[in-house]
Amino acid sequence: MLPVLYVAYLLDYHYSAMRIVEKAQLMSASEIDRTIQRLAHEIVEKSGGTKHLALIGIVRRGVPLAQRIAQAMRGIDGVDVPVGTLDITLYRDDLSKVAPQAVLRSSHISFGVDDMDIVLVDDVLYTGRTIRAAMNGIFDLGRPKRVSLCVLIDRGHREMPIEAQYTGRSVQTSDTEIIEVRLREIDQEERVVLVDRLEH
Numbered sequence: 001m002l003p004v005l006y007v008a009y010l011l012d013y014h015y016s017a018m019r020i021v022e023k024a025q026l027m028s029a030s031e032i033d034r035t036i037q038r039l040a041h042e043i044v045e046k047s048g049g050t051k052h053l054a055l056i057g058i059v060r061r062g063v064p065l066a067q068r069i070a071q072a073m074r075g076i077d078g079v080d081v082p083v084g085t086l087d088i089t090l091y092r093d094d095l096s097k098v099a100p101q102a103v104l105r106s107s108h109i110s111f112g113v114d115d116m117d118i119v120l121v122d123d124v125l126y127t128g129r130t131i132r133a134a135m136n137g138i139f140d141l142g143r144p145k146r147v148s149l150c151v152l153i154d155r156g157h158r159e160m161p162i163e164a165q166y167t168g169r170s171v172q173t174s175d176t177e178i179i180e181v182r183l184r185e186i187d188q189e190e191r192v193v194l195v196d197r198l199e200h
Contacts, residue, residue: 019198026171026179029190032152035168036065039150040072042166047117050079052145054111058122058134059087064185065152066121084109086120088133113142119166123181125151128162153192155179 027035047053050073057066063085070081087107120134131149138147150166155173171179176197184190 020178020195021198022193022195023177024194025191026153026194027169027192032183032190032192035152036068037072039166039168040069040076043069043119043148043150044073044076046165047119050077050081052115053117053119054082054084054113055119055121055150056084056086056109056134056138058120058130059085059089059107060186061123061181061183062121064183065123069121069150082111084111086134086137088130088137107137109141113138113144116144118144118147119150120147121150123152123183124179125149125154125162125164125167126157128158128160131162132160152181153179 043053044050053073055066055070057063066083066085070083073079073081085108118138120131120138122130122134125131135147138144148165149162151164152168154164154167154170156170157173157175171194173179173194174196178195178197180193180195182189182191182193
């Protein structure tokens, strides 16, 4: 088994040997905002209101998305839906694939999950591994009544039988393409772009 630092070095070398080219803008700032408003309405409607409802954002960009959806729900129901954050890197079965270097961040869920209607929020749904790992994290904390998934973008290429109940937009992609969700809270800009990886 290769040492973690050596694996990180190899991954870092591989990524540096690739060129990232932006191909298209998929969503503008205003389109992201309208999509979040729609998702908030869908979740409230399908959940029968906000009672027992809680959002859990997956670190990183799932967190500001969950916070924005909760803010939109406040405008719908006048209720503050609790928002937690879940760092799934501790639960990955393929830790070296998280990034060139594995990064551990904090998790914070200040409410009990037992008998709650939990909505996991993430930016992009891809293979499904992140969501499976996040569900492991939730069930380590208790037994919710229901767990559903909300994503801004579904890009396909699933490796597991996991689907989102709430989807902002579905985009067909190739294996080399990447969808980057850029949010002002993290990236200081607001848009969704399709990029491609090209070998040097």
